[in-house]
Amino acid sequence: MSLKFIRFERTPRERGRQHGEIMRSEIAANADVYLARFCDFGIDQVAIQAEAKRWLSFLEQTSENYVEEVRGISEAANLSTDTVTMLNVRHEIGFPLMARTAIDLSNIVDGCTSAGLMPETTSQGTAMLAQTIDGPMPVCGTMFVGRISETNNSWLGVFEAGCVGPTAGLNEAGIGLVCNSLLTAIDGRGPMFPPFKVRTRAILESRRFDRVIQAIVRRDRNSSMNYLVGHSDGEIVSIETSPNSTRYLFPDNGVVTHANHFEPGGNIVSEFDRFVPSSVYRSHRLGRHLRSKLGSIDVDHVLAGLKDHFSYPASICLHPDKDTPGAQSSTIVAVVMDLKRLVLLATDGPPCGAPVQTFDLAG
Numbered sequence: 001m002s003l004k005f006i007r008f009e010r011t012p013r014e015r016g017r018q019h020g021e022i023m024r025s026e027i028a029a030n031a032d033v034y035l036a037r038f039c040d041f042g043i044d045q046v047a048i049q050a051e052a053k054r055w056l057s058f059l060e061q062t063s064e065n066y067v068e069e070v071r072g073i074s075e076a077a078n079l080s081t082d083t084v085t086m087l088n089v090r091h092e093i094g095f096p097l098m099a100r101t102a103i104d105l106s107n108i109v110d111g112c113t114s115a116g117l118m119p120e121t122t123s124q125g126t127a128m129l130a131q132t133i134d135g136p137m138p139v140c141g142t143m144f145v146g147r148i149s150e151t152n153n154s155w156l157g158v159f160e161a162g163c164v165g166p167t168a169g170l171n172e173a174g175i176g177l178v179c180n181s182l183l184t185a186i187d188g189r190g191p192m193f194p195p196f197k198v199r200t201r202a203i204l205e206s207r208r209f210d211r212v213i214q215a216i217v218r219r220d221r222n223s224s225m226n227y228l229v230g231h232s233d234g235e236i237v238s239i240e241t242s243p244n245s246t247r248y249l250f251p252d253n254g255v256v257t258h259a260n261h262f263e264p265g266g267n268i269v270s271e272f273d274r275f276v277p278s279s280v281y282r283s284h285r286l287g288r289h290l291r292s293k294l295g296s297i298d299v300d301h302v303l304a305g306l307k308d309h310f311s312y313p314a315s316i317c318l319h320p321d322k323d324t325p326g327a328q329s330s331t332i333v334a335v336v337m338d339l340k341r342l343v344l345l346a347t348d349g350p351p352c353g354a355p356v357q358t359f360d361l362a363g
């Protein structure tokens with residue numbers, strides 16, 4: 001298995017059509033997975049479609065180019081616009097449902113573990129970001145890497161099939177992004193705000209760090225999320241967000257890590273760790289591992305941290321749990337980014353077994 005690479009055209013509609021054509025089978029598979037998952041959360045297909053329509057209407061009023069790209073994907077993938085929209089707002093649709101039924105879902109949810117490294121901690125003096133992206137097992141093999149070239153900015157993103165907004169990435173201004181899902185009891189209860197994937201796209205389209213932070217904090221949110229953002233000049237901040245509050249975590253000894261619960265010290269009540277308890281140790285373990293080579297951290301050391309199998313299969317490198325019936329989760333992609341050299345390394349599958357692919361924005 002290897003991650004497909006798409007060098008995107010310039011207009012949103014063209015980009016969408018490329019995406020829909022190249023990733024047609026993966027998008028269809030992704031749609032099936034999340035429809036089934038939402039049904040497991042107790043919502044029927046009619047209600048999902050109605051929710052997707054509501055979000056499409058909101059995006060038409062607020063994010064014209066984003067919707068153009070969604071429509072291009074829909075045309076080329078032979079799927080309804082509602083279905084592609086559903087994939088793009090799956091956090092906003094699904095996570096509130098999870099919050100209400102969380103205790104019963106311990107076998108079908110997953111997380112991510114991420115890290116940010118200041119230049120002084122790494123062997124080559126470069127700021128780095130890294131993460132494992134975890135998800136439902138059938139999503140394994142459906143993600144891809146895209147390169148977007150705009151008039152004043154180029155960027156690389158790791159994308160879920162069918163999604164216009166990336167999950168992680170870096171741009172030519174030296175700005176990088178990794179994310180962790182978070183959850184509170186009030187997720188999905190307020191009025192509509194720009195969804196997660198619209199914000200990740202805006203982050204990588206930004207050439208200034210203040211604009212990055214603005215994309216995260218200016219408007220309230222419908223779903224909680226940790227946005228770990230960095231700049232090649234040596235700035236990293238992990239921004240925990242709930243629908244109506246934010247909290248900034250800065251590197252300790254040049255290293256910051258995060259998983260799927262709100263870190264201690266704040267006042268936001270966390271829901272995710274109630275049913276993904278591995279979150280409690282994943283962030284700390286990765287942080288301890290990285291700090292064991294302060295000043296000489298290289299890609300291999302970061303990858304070794306992402307391959308960690310402590311408390312397998314509920315480890316940083318997540319594997320399916322054969323002892324538990326029902327839907328299974330896994331690490332889908334592992335990413336390591338060098339924000340100075342503008343290189344993104346990624347694996348298609350758990351990093352303990354999948355080969356590392358190199359995507360060079362400067363090349």
Ligand SMILES: [Zn+2]
Pocket residue numbers: 307309317318319350351352353
């Ligand atoms: Zn593994």
